[in-house]
Amino acid sequence: MSSEELHCTIHPDRTTLLRCGKCERPFCIDCLVQTPVGLRCRECANIRRLPIYEVSVARLAWVTLVGLVAAVLGGILFFGVVGAFSLWLSPLYGLGIGEVIRWTANRKRGPNLQLAAGFCIVVGAILGKYGLALLSLLAAGSDRLGLVAEAAGRDIWLMLFVVIAVVAGISRVR
Numbered sequence: 670m671s672s673e674e675l676h677c678t679i680h681p682d683r684t685t686l687l688r689c690g691k692c693e694r695p696f697c698i699d700c701l702v703q704t705p706v707g708l709r710c711r712e713c714a715n716i717r718r719l720p721i722y723e724v725s726v727a728r729l730a731w732v733t734l735v736g737l738v739a740a741v742l743g744g745i746l747f748f749g750v751v752g753a754f755s756l757w758l759s760p761l762y763g764l765g766i767g768e769v770i771r772w773t774a775n776r777k778r779g780p781n782l783q784l785a786a787g788f789c790i791v792v793g794a795i796l797g798k799y800g801l802a803l804l805s806l807l808a809a810g811s812d813r814l815g816l817v818a819e820a821a822g823r824d825i826w827l828m829l830f831v832v833i834a835v836v837a838g839i840s841r842v843r
């Protein structure tokens with residue numbers, strides 16, 4: 670191994686003995702990352718990944734939060750305003766939430782985002798339809814919250830709504 674002095678490609682003022690294992694350009698230790706196939710510069714390390722499916726945990730949490738707010742507000746709007754027609758419009762609800770998730774995630778896709786979309790739609794639809802009833806019971810200090818859960822559990826229309834909306838929503842981030 671030669672000990673000739675090299676200079677980092679990104680920091681020409683730093684000397685180094687290391688090279689990227691792929692492009693073989695010299696880099697300092699700060700510019701190299703350890704990968705399963707050895708040291709790589711950041712450029713070469715990133716090419717291996719499929720960036721469209723890569724979502725950080727922080728980003729996923731943010732996406733889920735935004736999706737949840739949109740889903741609950743949208744759910745209240747659908748069940749409170751659209752009411753009886755909401756089942757016919759359930760794909761629209763799902764697509765809307767899916768689209769919010771996709772844009773918040775910088776138009777990425779993948780299983781994590783599908784899960785986030787499904788979660789937001791299920792919670793949003795249930796809270797949209799029964800959230801206000803729950804809140805008023807809570808505000809009244811009632812101990813009959815179980816009644817709302819029971820009503821939601823027997824609500825075939827809500828289940829249909831959720832299933833159609835989830836299928837539509839997930840298709841946006843698949």
Ligand SMILES: [Zn+2]
Pocket residue numbers: 689690691692693694709710711712713714
């Ligand atoms: Zn490289």
Ligand SMILES: [Zn+2]
Pocket residue numbers: 677678679680683696697698699700
């Ligand atoms: Zn460097």
